[in-house]
Amino acid sequence: MSSNEKLERELDSFLDEKDSRIAVLYRKLPKPEPDAKLDAAVVAMAHRAVPTSTSPRQPRWLPAIGAAAVIALAAGVAFLIGPQIWQSRAIMPAAMQGVSAAKNVVNVHTQNEPSPPPPPAASPTVESTATLPAQVPAGMAAKFETAPPAGEAAPMSTPNIDRNAAATQELQKAENATPQLASPTAFPERALRKPIMDSTESRQTMSAKSQAAQANAASDATSAPESPSPQTAEQVARSAAKAPRAALRSYPSTAVRQWNRSWSTNEPQTREQWIAVIQHLLNEDRHDDAVQALAEFKKRFPDDELPPDLRDLK
């Protein structure tokens, strides 16, 4: 084996690290390393190049998630509290409108005395909205879940409310005291009885027959109205003969008999019934009553044409 071949074999062994005596010997050499100072210098240089790398890396999504959570929380709070704040702001002008509306209602009622009963002024809703804001701070009104309508709320001005309530109570008292005013269809009982009980002039002009009839009617009114006497039945039969048959059939005979006691219970409903009643009164020579009944008839049926026998009745 030539020296060249031996060298080539050793080179191959050195490159393959197989049985390379030189390589084995080299690895037994001391292994110097950089000292700690040099290591620190290199590492510091590397970290200076990327200054933020020394601190633990925080996830980038963490600030984004935090910001989103804060926004969602703020939106939720605004969603819960916002409408209440807006309601409390809206209550003030609505309340002022309610005060003026209530004032107008009072004025109308006081000017037009015989009018339909006003809406109840002491309803719980109006009371709560009318009195609470005068007693509690304005911010407390925001706790009401439903704002009252502008026409009902009158929270600020208690004197106006008192005046409104007083006027309403007066109207109710008047209605209770004179129900005939509240009910325009009711015929005044006192007006019906007056010619019978007090008018001596009419009594003098009455015929004996009509006096007897009045006496019977008065006795009926004071004694037992529910049990018709045979004489009253005859009178009803006579008046029914003069009145239209349909009207007499539709109108109860007991009502005809009791007509002068209380119109509020069995008042005539139709035109024919009214006419029958008026004719019945005339037949009984109760002229004043017939005139009043006719006036009431004209109120009820202003456009209707009177029968010929009633046109000249005054």
Next chain:
Amino acid sequence: MDAEKTDEELMLAYARGDGRAFDALYRRQRGMLYRYILRSVRHRDQADELFQETWSRTIASRGRYRVEAKFSTWLLQIAHNLIVDSFRRARPQAGAEETETVFRELDAPESERPEQMLNEFEQRRRLQIVLDTLPDEQREAFLLRVESGLGLDEIAAVTGVGHETVKSRLRYALAKIREKFAE
């Protein structure tokens, strides 16, 4: 977790700003690089300077790093360039007379040599002396092979020469070591 990554992955991570990746990478490469530099220049102060400069250039070039070869090859290439520059700048090439003096000493009869009774320690010492007397290209090729574990192609890539040139340099280096030391 960094222990499971390759050198190339660690370098890419450092290029993205991961300082801990550099720490792991440095721990892996510091000894090999330092010994390569130290045995190339043979002066500790100079080796420290070149070692730090090698890493400085590595850090500065992190953004341009591409995984086209092993990271150690790229690192040694930087160190090689610095070593060559230092040779050209500070130290003249060993002359033939100096080299002949060393080999003459190695080739002296055993009776004339005090190291007749060489033990292993002396053998290592002699190896170091022989390495120091080798021409720079041969020594560098030898160190890249035996210290850094590079193959012929990688040594060629680091030193910028051809494959056969590297093989020739290694062949001459081994011949001189064998002739002057091994036997």
